[in-house]
Amino acid sequence: MTPLDTPAAPRDEAPARAPVLTIPADAPFFIVMNAGSGRKQSAETRAILDRELGAAGRRYELRLVDDPADLSATARRAVADAIAQNGVVVGAGGDGTLCAVAAATLGSGCPYAVLPRGTFNYFSRDHGIPADLEASTRLLLTARAYPVQVGVVNGRMFLVNASLGLYPKLLEDREVYKRQFGRSRLIALFSAMATLLRRHRHLRLHIDHDGERREIRTSTLFVGNNRLQLEQIGMKEAPLLEQGLLAAIAPRALGRLAQIALTLRGAAGRLSDADNVVSFTFRRITVTHPGKRRRRVKIATDGEVTWLNMPLEFHVAPEPLFLLKPEPDIAQANRS
Structure with a gap:
């Protein structure tokens, strides 16, 4: 392998580290899900949300997107509602869906969470978020929002x-x-x-x-x-x-x-x-x-x-995404 540059001493300054955010115990969840993965998966997701979040008395709204062209607009509306109600935006799907919802959230200061429903789930796995839907839903109730890095091209x-x-x-x-x-x-x-x-x-x-x-x-x-x-x-x-x-x-x-x-x-x-x-x-x-x-x-x-x-x-990106994820030691143990 041939390196183009030595990575140890980049000239640009690293962004200042943002604080960890604690989520209010009554914060509602605005969940945007790509329904293209199938109605069976959508129904399963809704049932688990009802069971896990409902039992905890937490309010949520599940917004299914049938047409991928509507995903970004739906995500922007979810961000606006989450800001107005001091809530959390949640992306449910594979990495492409999670990115589209995160793009609407970035820079808003609004916390972001994920329910991984894809094939590879690299983003969630890297941050120690369980692939199991019940476990990742329960995590919404206890996790804090950590600043995570995102990339940008044009x-x-x-x-x-x-x-x-x-x-x-x-x-x-x-x-x-x-x-x-x-x-x-x-x-x-x-x-x-x-x-x-x-x-x-x-x-x-x-x-x-x-x-x-x-x-x-x-x-x-x-x-x-x-x-x-x-x-x-x-x-x-x-x-x-x-x-x-x-x-x-x-x-x-x-x-x-x-x-x-x-x-x-x-x-x-x-x-x-x-x-x-x-x-x-x-x-x-x-x-x-x-x-x-x-x-x-x-x-x-x-x-x-x-x-x-x-x-x-x-x-x-000059600003981080505030991602709900396990505490660092648990996240490291969960990475796979």
């Missing part, structure tokens, strides 16, 4: 990762396979192998970081904000995220078989051993395409794919 927030190049294509193909064969980690891996066997274009990128410009040729640029995910693929930069940094990973231009071998190495948690991977940590970088500064590129943020105009500005 004004678009991400909790777990952002990427361009081959990785967004992998995500698009994975959704096709999921619709045909169901949601599982095995299906996701099979889909990735099928995508990597096809021809793909390489990117030539300029990366401006701390006053220096580097050029790389790569199949994908991956920016991580999740220690658990980086640990699983074996990146040594994973612990540095707790110092207010993001991590960038870019495999050098490779053929199809070499790309598959590199992917398998990452699945085995040994990506840091690879010589043909560029990686570094940062608080802010600018990414451009030589000669095509205004080029539009496909970007994936927490599994959701969109188009953005270059240059791409990746940075740590």
Whole structure:
């Protein structure tokens, strides 16, 4: 692995550490859930909320979103109501849904919580939030809100990762396979192998970081904000995220078989051993395409794919998200 920069001494100042918030015992919960995962899951969620929160005498509103296009607007209304009533906004779903609800919450000062209902649940797992719905619902009643770091690319927030190049294509193909064969980690891996066997274009990128410009040729640029995910693929930069940094990973231009071998190495948690991977940590970088500064590129943020105009500005958000999570020692024990 080839580092672009030494991560120990970034020039940008780290954001000041925000305080931990204690949630009032009567704070209502405004829960935004993506109903696209199925009515059965929605009904199960409502039943557990009634049982766990109802028994504690806590008020909540479950706002189901049938059309993903309505998710952001629904989340913004939930934030406005939570601010008015001194409540908590809760996202229920996979990492993409959690990110959309968190984006509406960021900067509002309103506490945010999650009920993980996805396949991988990297965000909740990294913060020690139980995958079991009953346990994560009970946590709402006792947890405090800790400041957590989020990343931003051209004004678009991400909790777990952002990427361009081959990785967004992998995500698009994975959704096709999921619709045909169901949601599982095995299906996701099979889909990735099928995508990597096809021809793909390489990117030539300029990366401006701390006053220096580097050029790389790569199949994908991956920016991580999740220690658990980086640990699983074996990146040594994973612990540095707790110092207010993001991590960038870019495999050098490779053929199809070499790309598959590199992917398998990452699945085995040994990506840091690879010589043909560029990686570094940062608080802010600018990414451009030589000669095509205004080029539009496909970007994936927490599994959701969109188009953005270059240059791409990746940075740590200046304000944190106030996340309801277990106390630090318990959260560490729960990470898996």
